[in-house]
Amino acid sequence: MPQCSTRTRLARQSLLKDILLPHCSISLHQAGLSETLTQAAKDYLKSAPRSWIARGQLGDIAAQLQASFPEGTLPLQKDILEIATLYGDMSRHQALRVRLEKITTDSCRKFHVDCVDLRLLRAYVGPGVQWTTDNGSTIQEASTGTIVLLKGKHFPQWDHAEKVLHRSPPLSHRPAKERIRLLLTVDEANACGEAPFGIAA
Template sequence: MSSCPTRHRLTDLASCGAIRAAGRSILVHPRMPGARVLDAARLHVTEGARLVQARGTIQDIRRRIAGAFTVRTGALLDDALVLATLYATVARQPLLRVRLERIVTDSCRKFHVDHVGLRLLCAYLGPGVQWTADDGATIGQAETGAVVLLKGRRFPNWTEEHGVLHRSPPLSALPVTERMRLLLTVDAADACGGADDGPVTVAA
């Protein structure tokens, strides 16, 4: 695995672009968002919508979902769009789907590979994604705040040989007070399900 040197700004995309190399299926950049972003994330899970989702360019997405954030949670939106911009550059995709979701139950329990090209994941709160390259004999897990880039089956020249399986961390195994995640997912606009959810979704 390689690290991506982006924290709150796009300072160097070269290392992140390494995810495109043949034989590389996952890239993890450990980071801890700043205090303003973390405070905004905590406020969002108590005051904001359960799901915020939109498709389009970065500018389109900002315009469409800005109303789902307040002055107190705007730092979360800004950070999410920084990561979306990073994804757009690395994936070479001008049209995106950005999804920010509060998760309180187990989801995607089984290790799998997504039917997408490239996916970015970041758990602002709660545990990050788990992955395995040996059918579960060893399991890695991203830390809270880490940025993860994962190749899916639709990535050009993807093969089973180099595929890395991933899953959502099982929240039911955690203490009740820790069974919550705030997860950012960024895909190409035509990712599975993306064509059917309309231009913007804000769900309480």
């Protein structure tokens, strides 16, 4: 029997709530992807644009998903909306920016902190975000499907939190068939993007 989406969202929220603690800068929930969601993500990659962006409240985002996503991707649409709802619950933002990107290059190679308050990331295809707490001496990588919340430097009292730098995982050194990612990013609607600093890749 499929899990209730509300129950799933509340369970995830409970697991990710550490991000709201003053010292915490990253919170992860290792959520596996179902076969239907994995297939929908692969189907999306076959015909969808390299980058898709929606802004607005959840109802606006749901309408934009339905209008612009190809057939056969309903599980992906539903998951994106559930993840956006989770982000709204955690951040208290009413208006969101939701991005779905096909990545095939070594984008965002420098470890950095984002110019946002709170960012959610989930890779549907390929590796998840990489992060470091010691300027790159140790690099950790989220697995495919893991839901990651990261504080940006606009989060209240961010200066008191542990400094976590992150980047997109380099793809060029991986086998050819693995040089692709499908990445979901959720921010508040007026997020300004990245503010790279830290160390070079």
